[in-house]
Amino acid sequence: MSKDKFICVMSEIDEQLVERYVEVEQKVLYGAKRRAKRKMALTIIAASLAAVLLCSVFAAMSLGGRAPAFIIPTYDGARYSASDIATVFDGPAVDSVKTNAYVKVDAPSLDELGIIPVPEEEYLTTYRKYGAEKMLDPIGFSLDAKGIASRFANVSGKSIGELDTEFESDRYIGSLYRSECENEDYRLSFVQNSTVFKAFVYPQMQENGEQVNFPPIVLDGMTLSVDQRQSDSEIIDSLSKIKESLFEIFGTDFSDAKIIRNYGSYNENGVDWMHIYLYNESDNPINPYVLVPRSDYILISFDNFQNFSGDMVSDGVLTKCDVSYVENRVDVKNSYAAEANVKLIPLEVAEQMLYNGYVFGGHSCKLCMAEQEAISFEGYDAVGITYLSGDVDGSLVLPFYTFYKKIGKCKNGNFTYAKTYVPAVEVSGLEEYFDMQEEDHSSSGIYQTFS
Numbered sequence: 001m002s003k004d005k006f007i008c009v010m011s012e013i014d015e016q017l018v019e020r021y022v023e024v025e026q027k028v029l030y031g032a033k034r035r036a037k038r039k040m041a042l043t044i045i046a047a048s049l050a051a052v053l054l055c056s057v058f059a060a061m062s063l064g065g066r067a068p069a070f071i072i073p074t075y076d077g078a079r080y081s082a083s084d085i086a087t088v089f090d091g092p093a094v095d096s097v098k099t100n101a102y103v104k105v106d107a108p109s110l111d112e113l114g115i116i117p118v119p120e121e122e123y124l125t126t127y128r129k130y131g132a133e134k135m136l137d138p139i140g141f142s143l144d145a146k147g148i149a150s151r152f153a154n155v156s157g158k159s160i161g162e163l164d165t166e167f168e169s170d171r172y173i174g175s176l177y178r179s180e181c182e183n184e185d186y187r188l189s190f191v192q193n194s195t196v197f198k199a200f201v202y203p204q205m206q207e208n209g210e211q212v213n214f215p216p217i218v219l220d221g222m223t224l225s226v227d228q229r230q231s232d233s234e235i236i237d238s239l240s241k242i243k244e245s246l247f248e249i250f251g252t253d254f255s256d257a258k259i260i261r262n263y264g265s266y267n268e269n270g271v272d273w274m275h276i277y278l279y280n281e282s283d284n285p286i287n288p289y290v291l292v293p294r295s296d297y298i299l300i301s302f303d304n305f306q307n308f309s310g311d312m313v314s315d316g317v318l319t320k321c322d323v324s325y326v327e328n329r330v331d332v333k334n335s336y337a338a339e340a341n342v343k344l345i346p347l348e349v350a351e352q353m354l355y356n357g358y359v360f361g362g363h364s365c366k367l368c369m370a371e372q373e374a375i376s377f378e379g380y381d382a383v384g385i386t387y388l389s390g391d392v393d394g395s396l397v398l399p400f401y402t403f404y405k406k407i408g409k410c411k412n413g414n415f416t417y418a419k420t421y422v423p424a425v426e427v428s429g430l431e432e433y434f435d436m437q438e439e440d441h442s443s444s445g446i447y448q449t450f451s
Helices: 004-013 015-025 032-062 084-085 138-156 232-239 240-250 347-355 366-371 428-445
Strands: 101-109 124-129 165-169 174-182 188-193 195-204 206-208 211-213 255-263 273-279 297-303 321-328 336-343 380-387 396-409 413-425
Touching: 004 297, 015 032, 084 428, 101 273, 138 165, 138 174, 138 188, 138 195, 232 240, 232 255, 232 321, 240 297, 366 396, 396 428
Parallel strands: none
Antiparallel strands: 101 413, 124 336, 124 396, 165 174, 174 188, 188 195, 195 321, 206 211, 255 273, 273 297, 297 321, 380 396, 396 413
16 A cells, blocks of 8 residues: 555544444443443554554655755855865865865863853954965074074084084075985984974984884973973973073973873873973964964974884873974064954854764875764764865855764773764855765775764
């Protein structure tokens, strides 16, 4: 029997039952009438419920066992399109899959992930990075490199060899000047291209038989070290004297600091690595919303392994580190300019986009995506706001709802969270963009959903 005929028949049950009830009622006594009336009423109710249940089954079957599809918002008058915001994710410009992906992050708790709360404002500011460039300056580069090398020698108490400078052309970062000098303990490297000047201080690898060591960096008699068991504020306070030495070496001064801790799933000794940024938050309008400062900074990078990832050293004090200094050759305060105030979409809408797989992932490698297991973000553990931008000149800097879902526990007791993004502002062309992405995923054989 077809579904339409079945529903039609079921819709006539009430009248047939009532007619039968009248016939019976005319043939029985009053007491029997009452019993038959109660019986037939229950029969009518049961038949009606059965009809509703069977109709629901047919409806569910017609939908393939799924709830009605979420209607993706159109936002036809939005300032940005889905294709625009896809540019903020790293990956090949051609034949790349940038959606339906998530990244994994490990941490002892959500508190360690540095989640920026969702603001209460109705509108959020978007920014655009302008691609100002400068001509290469070989004389300025040489003076900067020599000055830092000389000051490092004074502060470390170790003489440094002569700088060896050369001009290079790199396909990714363009033309640049590169210079290096070293002694038995440290190696200094300098790079300048059209937008930045960078200086690096590395400890020299020292071999003692089969044992390989990296000596700590010692400045003004103080060993550069941190105790990862301390809080961020305690660590920053413990570096107050070292910071003065670093400011002297690089000829700068910063008032703010932030710490980023990375936890691996296999490490039983705390962090895999710890990055400490010294910078001025006010030097760039997007500094409060991004992990890596978009202005000048000093980076102290601690590794918690001796030779390779997994070769862990300590669950307490870390001493293996290198130091880098990034100085922008352009006006970063004005190169990232506020572009627009865009309406923040309701969290409820972002949640529906999340549950239906309309997300923008943080990683675009097809092979990595193919290895990801489809997960459900239903009942996610946390949500915040993250500003993301591409690394190309003229790129947008846009806010995203950032969702976290606990998906496993690490060997060291930490937890693994899946993290993915939904645009936090109104975006046009979402349906067309995701239709295109679905075709790309299907043709690649790695299409995934979160259900």
